[in-house]
Amino acid sequence: MIIKSAKFISSATKPGNYPPPELPEIAFAGRSNVGKSSLINSLLKRKKLVKTSSTPGRTQLLNFFEVNESLVFVDLPGYGYAKVSKEMRKKWGQMIETFITTRKTLHGVVLILDLRRIPGGQERENLAWFDMNNIPVILAATKADKFSRQRQLVQQKEMAKALGIPLDLIHVFSAKTGQGRDELWESILDLCEI
Ligand code: GTP
Numbered sequence: 585m586i587i588k589s590a591k592f593i594s595s596a597t598k599p600g601n602y603p604p605p606e607l608p609e610i611a612f613a614g615r616s617n618v619g620k621s622s623l624i625n626s627l628l629k630r631k632k633l634v635k636t637s638s639t640p641g642r643t644q645l646l647n648f649f650e651v652n653e654s655l656v657f658v659d660l661p662g663y664g665y666a667k668v669s670k671e672m673r674k675k676w677g678q679m680i681e682t683f684i685t686t687r688k689t690l691h692g693v694v695l696i697l698d699l700r701r702i703p704g705g706q707e708r709e710n711l712a713w714f715d716m717n718n719i720p721v722i723l724a725a726t727k728a729d730k731f732s733r734q735r736q737l738v739q740q741k742e743m744a745k746a747l748g749i750p751l752d753l754i755h756v757f758s759a760k761t762g763q764g765r766d767e768l769w770e771s772i773l774d775l776c777e778i
């Protein structure tokens with residue numbers, strides 16, 4: 585995918601502040617600190633368009649980015665961040681849920697997992713929830729650079745088994761090396777019907 589333009593549009597917490605629903609949108613979800621913002625930067629080949637941080641809970645709003653004047657990426661706050669108050673976590677949850685269930689231009693969600701971590705009940709619940717709401721999901725297992733190719737495959741298999749899904753539904757990815765970038769773009773464009 586050649587990126588001709590990528591720009592920040594706006595941040596929002598509630599529907600009244602979402603940008604006009606004009607272009608197909610893809611949202612990026614996952615645990616806090618899993619590498620969502622880095623994955624977006626890598627897809628867009630921009631080093632700093634989206635703020636990243638080694639401190640979990642960095643992304644706290646819905647952040648909208650327009651790509652090639654033809655689609656919109658939405659960086660979502662991470663879930664499961666322990667250090668914010670219960671009330672904050674509930675608010676984030678509601679903010680994400682409202683966006684995902686009401687946004688007419690949302691074509692799908694890239695659910696980002698850490699290749700080093702075998703998913704559990706929380707991830708299975710999330711997948712079931714997306715399914716129930718008829719939201720197509722693309723799975724990306726990031727930080728693949730932490731493993732050899734051989735070990736990546738072992739992890740990918742374990743993850744697929746834990747989630748009860750076919751192996752090839754998990755895109756192995758690295759924001760650091762760009763591994764898996766083209767394949768992930770292909771799946772995203774497919775969902776957007778571009
Ligand atoms: P929140 O917005 O806080 O939920 O975090 P996030 O999911 O957006 O994560 P972010 O992209 O900010 O990255 C978190 C940390 O993981 C940073 O220290 C990144 O440098 C690191 N990281 C992200 N992706 C990769 C990757 O592919 N490989 C490696 N080695 N590190 C990564």
Ligand code: MG
Pocket residue numbers: 620621622635636642643659
């Ligand atoms: Mg982030």
